[in-house]
Amino acid sequence: MFWVRVRVRVRVRVRVRLRLPVPVPVPVCLGWAGVGAVAGVGRVPLRPPVPPQRHDCPQLGRRVQEGVCHMAVWFRLGGGEPIVKVMFAVYAARIDRDQPLAGLELGELPAPEARPGWSVVDVRAASLNHHDLWSLRGVGLPEDRLPMILGCDAAGVDADGNEVVLHSVIGQTGHGVGPKEPRSILTERYPGTFAEQVAVPTWNILPKPKELSFEEAACLPTAWLTAYRMLFTNAGVRPGDSVLVQGAGGGVATAAIVLGKAAGLRVFATSRDEAKRKRALELGAVEAVETGARLPQRVDAVIETVGAATWSHSIKSLRPGGTLVISGATSGDRPSHAELTRIFFLELKVVGSTMGSKDELEDLLSFCAATGVRPVIDEVLPMDRAREGFERMASGGQFGKIVLSNS
Numbered sequence: 468m469f470w471v472r473v474r475v476r477v478r479v480r481v482r483v484r485l486r487l488p489v490p491v492p493v494p495v496c497l498g499w500a501g502v503g504a505v506a507g508v509g510r511v512p513l514r515p516p517v518p519p520q521r522h523d524c525p526q527l528g529r530r531v532q533e534g535v536c537h538m539a540v541w542f543r544l545g546g547g548e549p550i551v552k553v554m555f556a557v558y559a560a561r562i563d564r565d566q567p568l569a570g571l572e573l574g575e576l577p578a579p580e581a582r583p584g585w586s587v588v589d590v591r592a593a594s595l596n597h598h599d600l601w602s603l604r605g606v607g608l609p610e611d612r613l614p615m616i617l618g619c620d621a622a623g624v625d626a627d628g629n630e631v632v633l634h635s636v637i638g639q640t641g642h643g644v645g646p647k648e649p650r651s652i653l654t655e656r657y658p659g660t661f662a663e664q665v666a667v668p669t670w671n672i673l674p675k676p677k678e679l680s681f682e683e684a685a686c687l688p689t690a691w692l693t694a695y696r697m698l699f700t701n702a703g704v705r706p707g708d709s710v711l712v713q714g715a716g717g718g719v720a721t722a723a724i725v726l727g728k729a730a731g732l733r734v735f736a737t738s739r740d741e742a743k744r745k746r747a748l749e750l751g752a753v754e755a756v757e758t759g760a761r762l763p764q765r766v767d768a769v770i771e772t773v774g775a776a777t778w779s780h781s782i783k784s785l786r787p788g789g790t791l792v793i794s795g796a797t798s799g800d801r802p803s804h805a806e807l808t809r810i811f812f813l814e815l816k817v818v819g820s821t822m823g824s825k826d827e828l829e830d831l832l833s834f835c836a837a838t839g840v841r842p843v844i845d846e847v848l849p850m851d852r853a854r855e856g857f858e859r860m861a862s863g864g865q866f867g868k869i870v871l872s873n874s
Contacts, residue, residue, distance in 0.1 A: 554578040557661035557853040557871070558616045559603050559654075567603035568857055576616065579658065579666035584643045586625055586669045588633065591681040592847075593621040593660040595860050595869045596689045596718060597797055598652065607655045618871075619653050621660035622675055622684035630675040632684045632832065633660065633667055634825045643668025652689075652822065661853060663873060673829055676836035686842035686868040687831055689822065690718030694726055694770070695831045696823035697792040702768035706731030709766040711784050713737050714773040715747040715755060716866045719794060721843045723770045724750045729840050735762055737777070746866050750843065768792065778802035782809050790816040843867030 553575040561570035581587050599617045602608045608615055619635040635653045638644040653659040653667070675684045697719075698704055704727075712723045715736040727734040728751025736747040736755040744755035754763065758777060765786040771777065774796025781791050783806070810817065823831075835841065845865040848856050849872055856869040 552578040554663040555850065556616045556658075556663070557618070557850065558614045558658075559608060560614050562603070562605035562608070562610050562613070564604045567600050568854070568861060570603050571617075571854060571857060572614070573851060573853060576614065576658075576662070578662075578664050581626070581666070584668055584670075585666050586672060587664050587666050588621065588623045588625050588631060588672070590621045590623045590660055590663060590665055590873050592623070592685040592870055592872050592874070593618045593850075594685045594689075594718075595856050595871070596620065597795065597860070598689065599654070599659075599661075599857070600861060602654050607652070612656070615654055616658035616660075616662050616665075617654050618660035618662070618665075620685050620688045620690075621665060622679075622681045623665075625672060630677075630681075632673045632675045632828070633665070633688060634671040634673060634828050635660075635667075635688050636822050636825075637668065637671065639824065640670070642670035661850065661871060663850075671825070673825070673832065676832055678836040679832070679841075681874070682844060682847055682870045682872065683835075683842050684832070685870055686718070686844065687835070688828060690868065691722040691726075691842055692823040692828050692831055693794050693820065694719045694722035695834075696827055697770050697794055697820045698723060698726055698730070698732075698768075700823070700827065701792045701818045701820045702770070702790050704730075704732055704768050707733070708768065709733040709735065709764065711735045711737070711762065711766045711769045711781065712747075712752070713758070713769065713771050713777045713781060714797070715752070716740065716743040716863070717772060717797070718868050719772045720770065721750070721867050724752055725840060725843065726834075727751070729834075729838055735766060737780075743866055765789070772796075773798050775799035775802040779804045779806055782806040782815065785813070785815050787813040788815070789813075790818060792818045792820050794820040845869050847872050849873075 556576045557573050558576060559570050560572040563569040579587050596619055598619055602615070602617060621633045623631060625631050636650055637653060637657055638648045638650045658665065698710070704710055710727050710732050712720050712734060714720045715724065715738040724734050724736055724747055734752045736744070736752040737758045738744045738747065738755065739758045747755040756762065759780050762784050766784055767786060767789055769781040769784060769791045771781050771791055771793040772795035776798035779802060785791060809815065843866065845867040847870045853871050856871060859865050860869055
């Protein structure tokens with residue numbers, strides 16, 4: 468009797484495919500969890516975990532494990548090299564035309580990376596515009612581009628440590644995007660400034676005058692640039708001319724009052740709110756009346772941003788041959804009376820105006836630095852309280868600009 472030993476080796480091959488959604492949703496960093504965590508399928512350690520690192524979080528005021536705050540988080544592939552860098556951002560997650568703030572989210576999204584012709588800027592301050600509310604309603608922002616970081620304006624520091632201001636019109640001259648791409652404003656095609664960092668074509672970066680704070684400089688690239696172009700390029704007013712500014716309190720309207728006063732214009736303003744009319748007088752308006760009230764004289768130009776609610780009054784307030792410049796329609800774009808007869812009979816000019824050029828922004832920065840003119844700031848909020856700023860702007864309660872700060 469004898470025994471025979473037989474050794475059998477069986478090899479089993481198992482293939483596991485992890486499908487990562489695009490864009491990759493970025494939750495808090497799990498340190499050692501690797502790709503599985505990023506994909507949202509649970510902890511899948513690809514190799515033994517590394518000890519968690521800790522760092523000081525200035526927002527929380529204490530030391531925390533790497534990745535559990537919004538400041539310095541990297542996803543690591545099994546303890547190796549970082550694969551996705553994330554940052555805190557304020558973004559449109561959904562489109563809601565009736566309740567725009569329902570689509571507003573605050574959280575972590577992938578940070579921008581430098582690429583040829585573009586630069587990454589550390590955002591120190593950014594300001595709100597009504598454009599951000601319209602984006603949440605889907606105007607200029609289709610759903611297939613979500614999530615989209617909001618914010619058009621910013622001042623910050625570039626990779627070389629220079630203090631800079633951003634011109635937010637992308638593709639105006641083809642720089643960074645090619646000559647055939649139509650122009651757009653940040654948040655329409657490219658992520659905006661309500662974040663720790665933003666990437667823009669290097670051509671869009673201007674030096675920040677030392678006389679201006681980050682918060683002041685961040686107010687200029689959209690609302691103040693728009694007002695500057697409306698007054699001095701499209702309305703063509705000169706010192707001594709008269710101007711009506713509709714809707715005192717909004718960013719563009721407030722800028723127009725301050726710039727008009729500094730340029731020697733006779734500025735009239737309107738508002739439904741008595742406190743805002745008083746503020747308009749303090750800023751330099753010669754008279755502030757209730758919306759729709761008769762002015763003591765007809766004016767050379769009207770700065771219109773309200774739209775339907777004030778359109779008829781704007782047309783009726785112009786002298787023969789006068790100019791109405793419109794850059795927005797916050798109350799709607801379908802006035803009940805177009806006043807066409809007045810327009811052609813009095814040979815009035817209606818001029819549309821959107822933003823401004825990089826050269827005009829450079830002129831505006833120099834003007835503010837040289838004259839001491841400063842943007843009117845309603846309040847400055849930390850970036851993680853952005854929702855409060857959006858709610859205040861949506862209610863129309865602000866006078867001047869609302870600024871979000873990362874400092």
